[in-house]
Amino acid sequence: MNMRPEESQQTYLRLLQKRLDVQAVLMLPESPFKEGAYYLIVAKLPEAEGTIRRILFQDQLIMEQWISIWQLEKGTVYGLEEKLAHMLACAEILIDHDGYMKQMKQKLFRLSDSLQKKLICREYSHLVLFFHQAKEWLQQGLALDAYHAFVQALHAWARLIVYEMGEHPQAALWAQVKQLDSSVYKLYEELSMNAETLEKRIELLVLAIEFAVTSRMKESVRFLIELMEAKAGPWRLQELMNHPAVQEADIQIPALIDKMVQRSFIQEVVCPDDENREQETCFILLS
Template identity: 80%
Template sequence: MDMRPEESQQTYLELLQKRLDVQAVLMLPNFPLRDGAFYLIVASQPESDNSIRRIFFQNQWIVEQWISFWQLEKSAAYGLDEKLAHIVAKAEILVDRDGYMRQMRHRLLRLTDSLQKRLICKEYSRLLYFFHEAKEWLQQGSTLDAYHAFVQALHAWARLTVYEMGEYPQPALWSQVKQLDSSVYKLYEELSMNAETLEKRIELLVLAIEFAVTSRMKESVRFLIELMETKEGPWRLQELMNHPAVQAADIEIPSLIEKMVQRSFLQEVVCPGQDEGALEACFILLG
């Protein structure tokens, strides 16, 4: 006799609860899998990170995604990706040893001031990177490659907008942005669906992004400015790129530094290089 779904789920959870390495189990409702369910399992073992299994248990399909609490702690410090943020926000907590996951969910979904600045700086740097790439493709006459880079630039702008509003990006990013900033949404809509020629759509987008990167810069680079203020004297480019906080934030440093020099946030100076007799470009904060 086949077990009912709720009975199968109870048996499945009981098996997980017997495992000493399982800290919490969450279930995502309305998971798009016919006759199945999705579970996020938080474990104490780091080798569990991002392990995904699709299993058939008592006539029910189950998708398991395993993650260690070390990865959750890292996400609390450096930010969640869109998919994990959606799961953490929407999933029902079924197993929770010592209330760990309920406390962690609050931490994970709260954008602290320092985390918000880091994520804003990351997406702003990606906006700059893809914008510069798009303009280079245009100069080479590669319109389709430029179009692809502009789409990526707009996605970075969209995530930047969401972070500025104190939220995490959702998987349905453009539906979210439409509610938060219709002007950014309309630019994406114009690029994707406007009846004008592709060249004309791109031409209008260049002006809009150029204005955005200029007007948003002061607030968007606060994370990098505060980092550079921790040291007296000039910074080498490689020194900034190798800084643990920059690497953890995944910031596109070269594009960001170039724009900050152009806007007089930084001054480029000459420093002694690593090799004897060589000179190297370094950067000093202004004002």
């Protein structure tokens, strides 16, 4: 005799409740299938992270996605991947040993000052990088490549705005940005839907993004400035790029360094390399 979906799901959850490797279980409001349920399972061991299973349990379709406690703890320091953040925001907690997940959701969705600075710096560096690429391809007459880079630049700008407001980007990013900064939303709308030629639509963006890059720089690179202040003396480019906080946050250091030199936030100096008898360009902060 087939069990009703509700009974099957309760049996499934009771089995998860007893497992020693399961810390919490959440249910997503929507499943990618017409029938069945979608569960997000928080594991105590990192080995389970990334496991995705589509199973039949007592004739009922179930989707499992496993994440780890380590992945969530890391997210409180470096930020969560946007898709996972959206899933956690929407999910209902069904099993929560020791109240762990309730506390973790509060931590994950409260941006600390240090994490906010880091995420803003990351998105700003991506904005600068993609904008530079877009201008280069535009000058070479590669309109489609320039268009793609401008779309990426606008997405970085959109996420930057969201983080500036102390929020996390949602899956429907542009619906979110429309409420926070309608002018940037309109730029994206113009690029995507304007009846003008592709080249004309792209050209209209250049001045707007150039102004954003210039006007936002001081606040957007504060994380990098504070990192450089922690050390007396010059920084080598590779030293900055290899810094654990920079690597974890995916900050595009070369793109930022060029702009910061142009705006006199930092200065290029020569660092002698006695071992190789070479001279390397290094960078120091200007007060």
